[in-house]
Amino acid sequence: MLNVALKMLFRDRAKYAMLVCGLAFCSLLMCQQSSVFCGLMMWTTATVRNIGAPVWVVDAKVEQANEVIPMRQIEVDRVRSVKGVAWAVPLYIGIEQARLGDGSFQNVQVVGLDTGTLTGRPMNMTAGRIEDLRLPDSVVVDQVAVEKFRRKGIKIELGTVFEINDKTARVVGICHVSRSFLGQPYIYTTYDRALQYAKPSRKQLSYVLAAPQPGVSDRELADRINKLDGLRAIESDELFWMTIRWYIKNTGIPISFGTVVILGLIVGVAIAGQTFYLFVHDNLRFLAAFKAMGARNSTLAAMVLTQAFSVGFIGYGIGVGLASWFGNTVLAREAPPFFMPWQVPAFVAGVILFICSFSALIALAKVMRLEPAVVFR
Amino acid sequence: MSDETKIAVRVENVVKTFSGGDSRVFALKGASLEARFGEILMIVGPSGCGKTTLLSVICGTLKFDEGKITVFDKDLGKMRNGDMTRFRRENIGFIFQQFNLIPTLTTVENVSIPLILQGKSTAEAERRARVVLEQVGLGEKFKSYPNQLSGGQQQRVAISRALVHEPRLIICDEPTAALDSVSGHKTLELLKASALQPDRCVIIVTHDSRIYQFADRIVQMDDGHVVGHFDDHTQLQHA
Numbered sequence: 001m002l003n004v005a006l007k008m009l010f011r012d013r014a015k016y017a018m019l020v021c022g023l024a025f026c027s028l029l030m031c032q033q034s035s036v037f038c039g040l041m042m043w044t045t046a047t048v049r050n051i052g053a054p055v056w057v058v059d060a061k062v063e064q065a066n067e068v069i070p071m072r073q074i075e076v077d078r079v080r081s082v083k084g085v086a087w088a089v090p091l092y093i094g095i096e097q098a099r100l101g102d103g104s105f106q107n108v109q110v111v112g113l114d115t116g117t118l119t120g121r122p123m124n125m126t127a128g129r130i131e132d133l134r135l136p137d138s139v140v141v142d143q144v145a146v147e148k149f150r151r152k153g154i155k156i157e158l159g160t161v162f163e164i165n166d167k168t169a170r171v172v173g174i175c176h177v178s179r180s181f182l183g184q185p186y187i188y189t190t191y192d193r194a195l196q197y198a199k200p201s202r203k204q205l206s207y208v209l210a211a212p213q214p215g216v217s218d219r220e221l222a223d224r225i226n227k228l229d230g231l232r233a234i235e236s237d238e239l240f241w242m243t244i245r246w247y248i249k250n251t252g253i254p255i256s257f258g259t260v261v262i263l264g265l266i267v268g269v270a271i272a273g274q275t276f277y278l279f280v281h282d283n284l285r286f287l288a289a290f291k292a293m294g295a296r297n298s299t300l301a302a303m304v305l306t307q308a309f310s311v312g313f314i315g316y317g318i319g320v321g322l323a324s325w326f327g328n329t330v331l332a333r334e335a336p337p338f339f340m341p342w343q344v345p346a347f348v349a350g351v352i353l354f355i356c357s358f359s360a361l362i363a364l365a366k367v368m369r370l371e372p373a374v375v376f377r
Numbered sequence: 378m379s380d381e382t383k384i385a386v387r388v389e390n391v392v393k394t395f396s397g398g399d400s401r402v403f404a405l406k407g408a409s410l411e412a413r414f415g416e417i418l419m420i421v422g423p424s425g426c427g428k429t430t431l432l433s434v435i436c437g438t439l440k441f442d443e444g445k446i447t448v449f450d451k452d453l454g455k456m457r458n459g460d461m462t463r464f465r466r467e468n469i470g471f472i473f474q475q476f477n478l479i480p481t482l483t484t485v486e487n488v489s490i491p492l493i494l495q496g497k498s499t500a501e502a503e504r505r506a507r508v509v510l511e512q513v514g515l516g517e518k519f520k521s522y523p524n525q526l527s528g529g530q531q532q533r534v535a536i537s538r539a540l541v542h543e544p545r546l547i548i549c550d551e552p553t554a555a556l557d558s559v560s561g562h563k564t565l566e567l568l569k570a571s572a573l574q575p576d577r578c579v580i581i582v583t584h585d586s587r588i589y590q591f592a593d594r595i596v597q598m599d600d601g602h603v604v605g606h607f608d609d610h611t612q613l614q615h616a
């Protein structure tokens with residue numbers, strides 16, 4: 001009878017199309033918006049992921065990765081003095097102003113890597129060599145810089161020269177890294193040169209990156225560094241989640257995306273639920289006939305559930321497929337942000353399951369109460 | 378075979394009430410009848426006299442309050458719901474007033490439903506459904522949908538569906554109500570030819586006097602009672 005149920009569903013084209021469209025739209029809306037939200041959250045943690053150090057040491061008042069409270073240079077040595085530290089290097093990150101060849105300005109995020117080790121270097125160089133950062137006035141720019149400068153009519157390539165706070169910067173490499181939340185290009189250089197680009201200040205150290213010696217865990221090392229006055233050591237993973245939690249708590253982003261996701265749920269329940277109920281309601285006469293002919297309640301329940309979960313599965317597939325296609329398209333352009341971890345389709349599957357179960361249960365209540373004798377009325 | 382063994386359905390003093398708020402409405406007030414194997418029994422009477430209620434309790438789609446109904450020596454009053462459902466599935470074929478053909482299923486799919494309900498595979502059920510459709514002259518309409526058929530053809534599909542699993546009791550509720558007189562006659566001729574067999578009983582509820590001539594016996598109802606038994610439709614017309 002499940003075959004019969006599916007034929008009844010698929011051949012009622014108007015309602016079937018309405019059901020699938022409703023659920024597909026609902027899945028698309030929830031999946032796409034959740035993925036954009038996740039993508040946005042990933043942008044907020046771009047610095048953490050791009051640098052990739054095991055332990056980050058910051059000012060004790062820092063609440064998230066993108067909040068820089070400058071520290072004294074001596075903090076690097078204080079961290080190095082902690083037992084169990086394999087290495088500790090300085091990192092500068094600051095927003096500076098670049099002046100392009102045509103005189104226009106562009107805010108950039110200057111990343112100053114430890115001159116000796118270049119710890120935190122970009123992993124994906126698309127042109128040039130990162131080691132060339134040790135040459136005079138050299139910088140490595142990311143793909144966002146190339147794109148933003150291109151829009152202003154300036155082609156960035158190896159050897160291109162521009163200015164950062166009136167000081168010369170010569171491109172010796174182009175890299176591909178995760179883009180930042182504010183969309184400013186990353187300009188990599190050495191720590192010493194970054195300080196020259198930066199506006200003079202008494203404290204200029206943004207972060208101390210550290211790693212534990214063998215046998216010491218990141219957590220243990222962070223705990224030991226935390227005993228130093230005025231410093232806060234955070235494991236990379238913890239900093240990642242701390243940053244995401246901060247943005248969720250302190251910005252309207254989750255409310256904005258959450259509203260759309262809830263709208264998707266409402267659309268799903270309203271359109272799909274109502275249409276499915278109508279579909280079953282329209283077929284009640286035939287279900288009663290089946291019942292009179294000897295169909296058990298469990299057979300009818302299986303038919304209704306098969307119909308509900310079939311449209312749910314198909315609608316979900318189309319919706320998630322469209323969301324993936326959208327993601328694939330925008331990922332090539334890197335905007336808007338899009339990141340679909342497995343939890344997103346799993347969450348959407350759960351919601352669709354809920355909508356289908358809810359619709360089926362409401363319809364089933366009617367089917368179970370159905371008197372077979374109604375076929376004679 | 379004695380007269381007693383020929384009885385397929387025996388209804389004895391059956392009472393059925395429906396509650397309507399504080400009051401109770403008596404639909405059947407002690408109705409009694411017998412239907413024998415190899416005959417077409419028609420239950421006739423004015424609207425609201427209890428014909429359809431009597432049909433519903435005979436085929437076990439409606440429970441009754443008092444009395445006794447025996448179908449093929451099975452006491453329906455003592456059957457549990459599950460047993461009753463299985464009994465209907467195995468022993469009864471239905472022909473409804475509005476045909477109740479599923480509009481999204483082809484004729485062969487509609488006809489195969491009773492067999493699928495009995496657990497037959499779709500292929501086997503459709504094979505047997507084709508045979509029955511051939512017998513009722515719809516061999517060319519296997520793949521047609523109900524809305525592509527005339528009223529008479531739809532009723533023939535409904536008859537095929539009622540016969541495909543070879544039930545011993547055929548229940549027909551106003552089988553000609555939605556048909557013109559020519560189609561109605563053809564339907565009854567077909568029903569008599571294909572459904573009526575020595576080991577089978579056909580019970581028809583109708584108020585269409587044009588088809589009384591097809592009955593072997595007629596039971597007249599009024600106000601919840603059986604008020605007359607006639608072996609010939611002409612007796613009814615003179616009564």
